[in-house]
Amino acid sequence: MTEFASYPSLTGRRAFVTGGATGIGAAITRNLCHQGTAVCFLDIDHENGEALAEETGAQFAHVDVTDITALQDAIGDFGAVDILVNNVANDTRHDWRTLTSDDWDARFAVNLRPSFFAIQSVADGMIARGHGSIINIGSISWKVKHAAMPAYTTAKSAAHGLTRSFVRILGPAGVRVNTVMPGWVMTERQKTEHFDHEGAKQLAAAQPLRGLIAPEDAAALVAFLAADDSAMCTGQEFTIDGGWT
Numbered sequence: 001m002t003e004f005a006s007y008p009s010l011t012g013r014r015a016f017v018t019g020g021a022t023g024i025g026a027a028i029t030r031n032l033c034h035q036g037t038a039v040c041f042l043d044i045d046h047e048n049g050e051a052l053a054e055e056t057g058a059q060f061a062h063v064d065v066t067d068i069t070a071l072q073d074a075i076g077d078f079g080a081v082d083i084l085v086n087n088v089a090n091d092t093r094h095d096w097r098t099l100t101s102d103d104w105d106a107r108f109a110v111n112l113r114p115s116f117f118a119i120q121s122v123a124d125g126m127i128a129r130g131h132g133s134i135i136n137i138g139s140i141s142w143k144v145k146h147a148a149m150p151a152y153t154t155a156k157s158a159a160h161g162l163t164r165s166f167v168r169i170l171g172p173a174g175v176r177v178n179t180v181m182p183g184w185v186m187t188e189r190q191k192t193e194h195f196d197h198e199g200a201k202q203l204a205a206a207q208p209l210r211g212l213i214a215p216e217d218a219a220a221l222v223a224f225l226a227a228d229d230s231a232m233c234t235g236q237e238f239t240i241d242g243g244w245t
């Protein structure tokens with residue numbers, strides 16, 4: 001397995017990760033803990049959250065991000081945050097013909113709203129300390145015109161607007177905001193729910209690089225953006241999709 005880079009500037013930093021119990025969020029949690037970063041992650045998956053906390057030494061908060069008060073309380077309980085990774089999402093497929101306005105709101109309540117309110121919680125502290133890195137996890141799904149989850153793809157496209165909305169607010173204080181846009185990343189959920197024979201064929205046709213993107217590959221990019229090595233990068237989109245888009 002590839003050994004990923006270590007970043008001295010991440011040692012002793014403090015990171016908050018949403019949706020960190022499984023998938024890409026868990027890989028981000030593992031990577032940052034490996035860097036010597038103090039990590040708190042939240043999730044609704046209690047079992048995997050507890051197990052990952054035990055494995056990595058990260059703090060786990062059982063919080064549903066649709067509850068903004070609980071989200072902001074969890075961030076407040078953790079204390080100073082140097083790195084915020086807005087990772088949580090739910091890509092459950094849905095039919096545009098039958099989606100109700102409640103369904104639409106529920107999907108935005110997971111896939112977009114928590115990111116803004118997490119930034120709201122950490123920004124003043126980052127400004128006061130004169131540094132910080134916020135990473136919003138987007139998706140190439142809207143770019144490749146994925147047709148089976150329009151509320152998700154629309155919310156994910158807004159990650160870019162959210163990132164760029166904060167660049168001038170936070171930049172003068174030394175706080176950076178970037179978007180990471182993954183292609184098809186082989187999390188357990190993708191492998192069990194979506195990556196079948198047909199999916200593999202579609203991926204091979206769409207993605208010029210052979211091989212599959214692992215959650216650890218996406219986490220490595222997040223670590224770079226969290227670290228001072230990317231000190232002059234802000235307001236940008238960093239795509240990890242094997243060349244798909």
Ligand SMILES: NC(=O)c1ccc[n+]([C@@H]2O[C@H](COP(=O)([O-])OP(=O)(O)OC[C@H]3O[C@@H](n4cnc5c(N)ncnc54)[C@H](O)[C@@H]3O)[C@@H](O)[C@H]2O)c1
Nearest residue numbers: 019022023024043044045064065087089137139182184185
């Ligand atoms: N896996 C991919 O192929 C892929 C592709 C493009 C973008 N992304 C993006 O990467 C990020 C991580 O995706 P993933 O594939 O690892 O997702 P995942 O579904 O595997 O994991 C998401 C995590 O969020 C948690 N979660 C879901 N709803 C929650 C809620 N209401 N409150 C708290 N926690 C909740 C889940 O329990 C899970 O641990 C997301 O922003 C996603 O949009 C993933």
